[in-house]
Amino acid sequence: MRFLFKTDYDQDIRLFKHSGQVFWYSLLVAVLLAVPYLLDEYLMSQMHFVLIYSIVGLGLMLLVGFTGQISLGHAAFLAVGAYTEALMQARGIPFFISLPSAALFAAALGLIVGLPALRLKGIYLAIATLAFNVIVEEVITRWESLTGGNSGRHLKAIELFGIKLDTDASFYYLCLGLTIVSIVALMNLLRSPTGRAFVAIRDSEISASCMGVNLATYKTLSFAISAALTGIGGALYAHKVTFISPEQFTLLQSIELVTIVILGGVGSIHGAVLGAAFLIVLPQLIAVAKDYLPSNVAGSGLQAVVFGLVLISFIVFEPLGLYGRWLKVRTWFELFPFYRKGMFRRQKSYMKSERLR
């Protein structure tokens, strides 16, 4: 058990709370750097997806987990990132320009979506973003001269400063680098006044605005940053799958992205990464389990059932998500044998009415 004695205000916002964290995270990075030498081709491919979805998860976590805004339309930002990257690459624009442009375009769209968020709350915002997602998907399908419609677009391997990143390992390092940069950027953002304003909005809009937080500015900013991260994820996704078409960016994709946040644990950066890993691992486990199940159960519906059950049971039994579970396990070991059942129990929550009368 480690006791943190705070002797300085700076300690509250330090990136690493104690030397132990420095050690463990360095070890993690070292292991991640060694991964290409340890895993085979198939697992490497899954690692790519984990990292890409982590970046998207981080973006969504900022919006849902830290600003408290709902979005069921993030697949649209993913699409904008992916298509920007595809189109710019086709015109021969180098990657170090096209990637930021993908982020910028997505952010610009995020600003537009953020505008209604100023007036809409809760479920209305969910429906507005849902509508936005459907419209963007339809626009991509119909704007054939630009996007290729249903026949989609192909992408070539990334070329960065003359080096072709066409091997699994090189693409992995690119994704890893971008993921780490995103995580550090998000951590820095969250310990800055801007980040605290986001969290204040999440906890209570009224008290936040009373404390001088401009709701309009910060909500749109949160949407824009979240969309930008998702756009970066989208650009990488496009390169990973090398072929993009509108049916990859449907509402169901948006819902899957939101489950990253829910499964990982709302309001934790670890959660975004853990949730992404879980979302990638789950279908693999289902594929393995299919061999042991009767044929009528192991059909196309199995994945939907398992996915739904996982989602339901997480919300009912572990609302803090995977990261919350990890915290509990860790605390259990740290405090052994003094762990009590109710240590992480939330305060009893009552129905908060959104109806106003």
Next chain:
Amino acid sequence: MLNQLLQLTVAGVAQGCVYALVALGFVLIYKATETVNFAQGDMMMLGAFFALTASVAMGWPYWATILFAIAVMAVVGMVLERVVLRPVLGQPAFTVVMITIGVGYVLRGVVTMVPGWGSDTFTLPTPFSEGVLKLGPIIFAVQQVAVIAMTSALCLVLYLFFRYSKLGVAMQATSQNQLAAAYMGIPVRRVNMLVWGLSASVATFAGILLAPVTFVHSNMGFIGLKAFPAAVVGGFGSVPGAIVGGLIIGLVEALAGFYLPEGFKDVAAYVVVLIVLLIKPSGIFGETARKKV
């Protein structure tokens, strides 16, 4: 020209009736428990499958099929509320939305596993033939007229239920003010469970009406997503609003499908909802309210 417009209107209204019934299901649940049920479309789908079983496998007549499916789905709705929704009562709205999305996934998947249902497309036999009704120069499909008539009948039944039956009045009271209702001796939780049952039944009815149009398959519930725009346009907490909103969405879609270029039909509902949300987020029948601290 005018005839064409009239025919489109009837077709749009018929489609709108289905949206309206699904939206009605949302609104009933939303008013009672402030939960937005994303699984409403999937409950509709499940109801249609129960009707299919009664009709095809057991050979029951159409009317018995409807009653059977509605009764079964009422139980399913109540069980869902008790088992899944009640434990998360009081959690943020978004969490509850996600749990209903999870329920939707499970329902969609389970349907493909049941022997005799599977992931194929089925036809639900109806007594309304493919015939047409000629009214002067205007031609209506009997199917569409039947859908409109049955929806009107259901609305009348629901109206009488809410107006005159004890349970209906109790449901109204609960949705207006839970605390006051509890003080008056209404078992709020049980009433909420019954509301879920009622909502599932209404969804089933919508599913049966929709069955001749889209056929019965495990993904027919996605049409429920169009019912959100309907509910929002009408004003999310308003029962007549849901009906009117559904009709508006159905009409807009039918007209957009005919007069606007290809592709507009599918997004028309969402464009309308975005406009409504921007101009008047509370919808047509919604009350504008101010938040008190």
